[in-house]
């Protein structure tokens with residue numbers, strides 16, 4: 001029943017796609033001028049204009065039918081209730097439980113996990129209060145002035161992105177830095193200029209077995225103990241993990257460990273103790289506002305009718321472009337420099353979740369699934385890759401994200417507008433030009449010479465969604481992240497894939513370990529399965545010895 005309903009909805013949408021292929025957003029707006037006001041959504045503090053997408057109201061009805069056929073409501077409820085929807089790892093997917101208010105109980109296997117969540121938040125709050133007030137001292141009695149988060153993937157991208165985004169809310173007395181790459185350049189740069197006596201490391205790893213993180217943590221530990229001695233570790237290292245045993249084996253006292261749970265996926269973990277470095281920077285009160293923002297969007301996702309449900313509408317539009325238009329990528333264009341790391345964060349969220357080619361039952365997926373996400377803050381991207389967005393041969397749906405008020409504004413010299421007003425006018429212009437372009441007639445009318453007209457035509461009809469909020473606050477950032485998390489969920493449901501495992505990253509890790517001897521052994525072990533790897537190793541070995 002479920003499959004056949006999806007197939008029927010899919011067929012209807014295929015027909016719709018053919019019909020719409022010959023239409024232009026200019027016509028769609030001319031036919032339905034109210035769409036600019038009405039194809040919009042309000043979710044928490046976010047105002048979302050999706051009118052400049054390649055859909056009519058009929059298309060939207062068909063997309064809703066697809067969502068209903070995919071049993072979105074039931075699947076969402078199953079996720080929120082702790083069903084083991086991560087079937088290949090037999091795990092619940094409960095990142096939403098990390099942001100429930102204390103009184104909002106959730107019982108899993110007889111355990112009220114909301115209490116567990118708030119117990120850890122309480123410990124994080126006490127610890128970060130001590131750091132921020134200076135009552136937590138280093139081994140030689142000095143105040144901690146730098147926190148270095150060592151983690152990778154979900155244990156880095158979330159806190160690093162959020163820390164940067166909430167820069168203006170951060171305490172000046174505590175500098176927070178991030179190390180992720182096993183490239184020694186990363187740790188070296190992060191430690192540059194730091195005083196061991198005033199530095200605290202947060203080793204963040206869900207599994208506490210990740211090679212990059214443990215390698216960096218071990219080097220950081222040596223850096224510290226060389227100057228302060230072994231006994232300094234207790235005051236200068238804390239861990240964030242689900243794996244108490246490995247934390248202890250590394251030499252961090254579990255008393256200085258902040259736990260979370262296997263039902264929190266790495267890329268969904270910024271609300272857990274993985275956010276410790278963020279809490280250290282912005283304080284527990286602001287962190288609570290951040291979590292409340294997520295919860296607001298969670299509640300919207302759970303309660304808003306489908307047609308007004310922002311993650312549902314946007315998630316279905318993502319399916320529309322990926323699976324029907326074959327759009328392989330989507331651009332994330334924050335018109336906010338503080339969101340510079342948002343595209344990288346969303347890459348992990350979306351691509352590790354939905355970069356899959358088998359369905360839940362192990363059968364191949366027959367349609368294109370997760371798109372490649374990429375992007376840069378506006379207006380920088382305009383001077384780099386927007387040319388392709390406007391006149392290239394590839395369809396790239398774009399999300400433009402902006403804020404009505406900046407944290408700080410500056411008067412622009414020689415213009416009545418402020419710098420922030422200039423920024424926002426660029427956002428508006430891009431959304432308009434992408435959609436409506438400029439015709440040959442319009443260009444000719446400007447007196448352009450005939451042989452240049454074709455080069456100057458702006459085809460338009462390039463879809464974009466504009467997401468606006470009053471200001472980039474902790475709560476708004478939480479809402480924005482949750483908006484994307486739930487879109488990913490919606491897409492995964494429709495495609496019938498498991499959005500919560502990541503088997504595709506495992507083989508590379510074991511192969512890297514297997515190849516280490518090829519670089520470290522005195523004699524080249526020369527036991528390769530392919531001639532390309534053999535030649536690469538040989539080149540590296542000879543180049544290293546000849547330098």
Ligand SMILES: O=P(O)(O)OC[C@H]1O[C@H](O)[C@H](O)[C@@H](O)[C@@H]1O
Nearest residue numbers: 153154155205206207210266505
């Ligand atoms: O937090 P950790 O266990 O160290 O994992 C860090 C990262 O590495 C893994 O390879 C996964 O692909 C990511 O989803 C995860 O966030």
